Amino acid sequence: MIHWVEDDQPRSARWRSESGNAAPKRVVIADDRMTADTAYRLACEGTGMLWRGDFQNARQLLQALARRAEPKTEKRGKPRQPPASPKDAFNLHRQAQSQRARTLGMLLLPFDADYSIPLRRAPDVQLACNEAYGQPSEPFVASLRELLGLIGAHEWRKKGVEIPALGDRIHPHYGVYSPVRGEYIGLVAQAPLPSTKLAFDIGTGTGVLAALLAKRGVARVIATDMDPRALTCARENLARLDADDKVTLMQTDLFPEGRAPLVICNPPWVPARPSSPIEHAVYDPESRMLRGFLGGLAAHLEPGGEGWLILSDLAEHLGLRSRAELIEAIDAGGLKVLEKIDIRPQHPKASDPSDPLHAARAAELTSLWRLAAR
Structure with missing residues (x-):
């Protein structure tokens, strides 16, 4: 389960993560007023942001978080040291991938029991969710990043x-x-x-x-x-x-x-x-x-x-x-x-x-x- 406080009332819902990620221990309510810098700081701290604003604005915010999560370029005159070995390069790459996934996975969406998303301008994702999760049963919360993966997989499945x-x-x-x-x-x-x-x-x-x-x-x-x-x-x-x-x-x-x-x-x-x-x-x-x-x-x-x-x-x-x-x-x-x-x-x-x-x-x-x- 995932837990948060909204309108001064404790709330909870089922947590879903096909990636096996644990539910964020701290969750705040977020909407269109949240800046990308604030969202990135919260995400880096491991705080989940349950979105209550416009769905398309949430997608734009996730893109902004992705840009901030890219590796920082080195300052002029300080070239980046290459990894000591190919194995080190692989381990650093995997570590960076994992950290990026955790950070971007902190932007959360609510789902109704029929896989509909109760947000403005939310798309119909019921078929994509059915294909990945099976038959719907109860409301839940999942990350926007995971949903976009489900949608991408659905398109691959259609196109082949x-x-x-x-x-x-x-x-x-x-x-x-x-x-x-x-x-x-x-x-x-x-x-x-x-x-x-x-x-x-x-x-x-x-x-x-x-x-x-x-x-x-x-x-x-x-x-x-x-x-x-x-x-x-x-x-x-x-x-x-x-x-x-x-x-x-x-x-x-x-x-x-x-x-x-x-x-x-x-x-x-x-x-x-x-x-x-x-x-x-x-x-x-x-x-x-x-x-x-x-x-x-x-x-x-x-x-x-x-x-x-x-x-x-x-x-x-x-x-x-x-x-x-x-x-x-x-x-x-x-x-x-x-x-x-x-x-x-x-x-x-x-x-x-x-x-x-x-x-x-x-x-x-x-x-x-x-x-x-x-």
Whole structure:
């Protein structure tokens, strides 16, 4: 619950945060009269501001807070010291991201039980909230920043992501990793299939790789995921692509029972702690999923079968995991490398010198490791 005082009366409501943030301990009422400087000071102190003014003015205030939360430029004659290592650069970047998210998350909105927002000029966000939160049940308070994330995810879901290898679009749901890094899909589209009888897709997410395998002629695909949101998302995408008759979805951790001639996995690429539940598709603490896949792969391969590991080497360039550690995990799993197929990323950050992690991104390769049991 979140608590505040309004009109000299104690009030409370349910607190919602998909990012897992705790409710602010102190909350004040804010409206169109609040200046950006005052709001920024309160936000930095950890004070939540429950908005009672015009919705569009709240959006403008959030933009003003975002500008104030940008890193300050160094004074002339005092150049900024570069981080001592790529790992330090990554940790500082994550720390700055986390602090910025906390600060911007202090501008709060009231929601009625039907997901309507009782503010002037508030948009209709009921569909976006339904997609992320499920059926409405009671009034609550959430941050404006989170709402804008929900709206953005809703637009992505409507528009979809063009997948040239499929000749169609994938529509990601809120909290499910969007396949915007198309180079890894291209690797799967071109690698030689060891069999078209059966494949396991471990951690299917949106279902994009399961759909691609079905399109390539694999007769049966068993696609697994732990996240109910991902399974719902994959089910809708596979039905839209007319691939649901070839793909069976299963909620399980890593492998289904049995063996297959092809087992494919695209685990989170960065071994770091996620700062929110929806970051689990990007960050894999201590490489848990990667090590689980490599440790159990041999036992789930048919004789002569292949395991396809799709992995970026960004973690290596950031100093978070060495190539030696990866090779050691492959060897410990009783596996051997048949081939490694590489491709360079095409996303904008790979060529953006202003990105804090530009050096690592510029050197990054995405690889499909073709593995087999020894």
